[in-house]
Amino acid sequence: MKEGTVKFFNTAKGFGFITVKDTNEEVFVHSTNLLDDIRENDEVKFDIEKGDRGLSAVKVSLI
Structure with missing residues (x-):
């Protein structure tokens, strides 16, 4: 991660x-990939997936 x-x-x-x-x-x-509610400046962990429009954070x- x-x-x-x-x-x-x-x-x-x-x-x-x-x-x-x-x-x-x-x-x-995108909000569908969130496990917790997030706000600006929050420290997060995530995986990255490559989609049709580029890189996206998931989980x-x-x-």
Whole structure:
């Protein structure tokens, strides 16, 4: 699992971005892939999957 920080998350629209700790890469996250409720600046752990639109964080949970 990767670790990172929630850079942005819009609860009304159900999506946001996470900055990966080791690479500073940003990955998309959708509310359907959350195991916990998240907010900006939360520390999270997650897996990354490659989809049609690029990389997405899945199985996202708070550390």
